[in-house]
Amino acid sequence: MDPQDLETLNVLLDRDVELRENIKDQVNEFDKKTRTMVGLLNKIHSTPCFGEVPSLLDSVKPVLTSCQEITAAIASIVPPNQLWRWKELWSNSLRTAVFAAALIEYLSNRRLITLPKVAQTLGLKDEWQDRVALPAEDYLHGIISLVNELSRLAVNAVTLGNFDEPIRISIFVKNLFAGFSMLNLKNDTLRRRYDGLKYDIKKIEEVVYDVSLRRLASSQSVPSTTQ
Amino acid sequence: MSATNDELELFDNFRADLDDHNDRRERLIKASRDATNLSKKTIFLLHRLMMEDSNISTVDNAPGKRAALRGREKLVEVQTIYAGLRQELEGNRFWRYQSQVSPGLQEYIEALGFAHYLEYGSLITFDQVQQTLADSQGVPFFPLTISDYLLGLSDLTGELMRYAISGISRRGGRKKASEVCAFVRGCKSDFERLTPYVWELKKKQYVTGQSLEKIEDAAYAIFVRSSEYDLSPDMLDDIVAQAISSYSTDGLSARPRRGFGHDDLEDT
Numbered sequence: 001m002d003p004q005d006l007e008t009l010n011v012l013l014d015r016d017v018e019l020r021e022n023i024k025d026q027v028n029e030f031d032k033k034t035r036t037m038v039g040l041l042n043k044i045h046s047t048p049c050f051g052e053v054p055s056l057l058d059s060v061k062p063v064l065t066s067c068q069e070i071t072a073a074i075a076s077i078v079p080p081n082q083l084w085r086w087k088e089l090w091s092n093s094l095r096t097a098v099f100a101a102a103l104i105e106y107l108s109n110r111r112l113i114t115l116p117k118v119a120q121t122l123g124l125k126d127e128w129q130d131r132v133a134l135p136a137e138d139y140l141h142g143i144i145s146l147v148n149e150l151s152r153l154a155v156n157a158v159t160l161g162n163f164d165e166p167i168r169i170s171i172f173v174k175n176l177f178a179g180f181s182m183l184n185l186k187n188d189t190l191r192r193r194y195d196g197l198k199y200d201i202k203k204i205e206e207v208v209y210d211v212s213l214r215r216l217a218s219s220q221s222v223p224s225t226t227q
Numbered sequence: 228m229s230a231t232n233d234e235l236e237l238f239d240n241f242r243a244d245l246d247d248h249n250d251r252r253e254r255l256i257k258a259s260r261d262a263t264n265l266s267k268k269t270i271f272l273l274h275r276l277m278m279e280d281s282n283i284s285t286v287d288n289a290p291g292k293r294a295a296l297r298g299r300e301k302l303v304e305v306q307t308i309y310a311g312l313r314q315e316l317e318g319n320r321f322w323r324y325q326s327q328v329s330p331g332l333q334e335y336i337e338a339l340g341f342a343h344y345l346e347y348g349s350l351i352t353f354d355q356v357q358q359t360l361a362d363s364q365g366v367p368f369f370p371l372t373i374s375d376y377l378l379g380l381s382d383l384t385g386e387l388m389r390y391a392i393s394g395i396s397r398r399g400g401r402k403k404a405s406e407v408c409a410f411v412r413g414c415k416s417d418f419e420r421l422t423p424y425v426w427e428l429k430k431k432q433y434v435t436g437q438s439l440e441k442i443e444d445a446a447y448a449i450f451v452r453s454s455e456y457d458l459s460p461d462m463l464d465d466i467v468a469q470a471i472s473s474y475s476t477d478g479l480s481a482r483p484r485r486g487f488g489h490d491d492l493e494d495t
Contacts, residue, residue, distance in 0.1 A: 009353065012373055085322040085325070182242050
């Protein structure tokens with residue numbers, strides 16, 4: 001090979017290595033933030049009085065908002081049109097951030113957070129679409145994590161004496177599952193995780209069954225699930 | 228809590244989104260397979276053309292030029308495929324589907340590099356490859372990646388090994404083989420430096436090493452055997468050519484000899 005050409009290739013490849021390192025630095029910070037959020041959100045399983053949940057959520061929200069710094073930094077590093085070249089690096093952190101945002105939204109408003117809302121919370125701008133964005137796949141991964149977490153919460157809520165929560169969770173998760181059933185998933189991790197959802201649903205159903213059989217839940221919420 | 232309709236509508240959009248993605252992915256995999264197929268055929272064609280000529284080491288390299296021309300003609304079909312993928316791989320999409328497109332591209336680069344080598348005896352450059360994947364104004368259909376370029380060329384060394392060894396017993400074949408040997412050796416050492424950057428190159432470098440050894444062994448065997456006769460390479464070629472021609476052209480006019488030509492069997 002011509003020495004000049006070889007050198008050019010070497011320089012270009014070196015540049016990519018540097019770029020990767022820079023992105024990785026940001027992803028490390030991102031990862032710290034998402035882990036902090038997951039750590040804090042774990043306390044919902046041990047917060048006896050649901051009245052304390054809002055203040056717990058308030059402590060997580062600033063961390064979630066601070067992820068905007070990361071997305072902005074990534075957007076400034078990634079070259080145009082190279083989102084898909086590098087996104088594997090931050091996919092996991094991004095999915096965890098979606099999960100945190102979705103859990104906060106559920107616990108605050110009992111609603112499913114929409115994709116645009118998550119993107120907005122994370123400060124993702126439309127003009128960054130080719131560098132850093134929230135693809136449907138990552139959003140759906142985050143939502144599946146939410147279901148995994150809620151099946152745990154259904155169990156722990158009962159232990160903490162909150163018998164209505166499992167029933168609310170049951171309705172919410174069933175709706176979500178109906179939504180996921182509409183998707184044509186191919187054989188990838190999303191498909192596998194979707195297949196795992198039925199175990200979460202089963203777990204929640206068992207809790208609902210136990211609670212309603214023993215007439216622990218307040219009367220108005222029971223008929224809506226047992227029909 | 229009766230947000231069911233909203234949610235279903237939300238998921239309806241995701242379905243359209245995912246279907247669009249999966250369909251495009253499938254289309255690209257098919258196109259890539261077609262490109263691979265045509266490129267492989269081109270490589271075979273090049274091998275055949277080089278075998279047809281009795282002397283592969285002429286001064287003006289006419290056989291090489293002829294073969295390269297035919298090979299490039301064939302590769303236009305592959306270029307047409309890639310021209311058609313332009314929309315599918317526009318902007319942000321290229322990197323999303325890079326792994327689907329990459330196998331076909333590597334095969335194409337291998338075939339193109341082979342044709343280039345046969346004509347010029349040198350390695351095709353990155354820019355030269357990119358130019359073949361661009362419209363008449365020189366605008367690329369999509370960006371060529373360095374890793375596809377290197378991996379395609381790394382596969383080329385295997386074809387060169389085949390080319391060198393299959394031609395070694397023919398007129399000028401030994402000279403050709405030693406040229407190829409030096410060239411592959413050069414490729415291997417050039418790629419070595421770039422290996423840490425391109426993950427898959429490590430494996431391919433190993434294969435290149437094996438190909439190189441095969442050529443070296445063949446060159447060694449020829450050297451040792453020819454040293455038993457005190458003849459010039461040209462005269463050796465003549466002796467070999469004579470021996471072969473008595474079998475190949477037409478069996479009847481050649482001197483009938485005992486041996487393994489099936490013409491003998493028909494005569495009896």
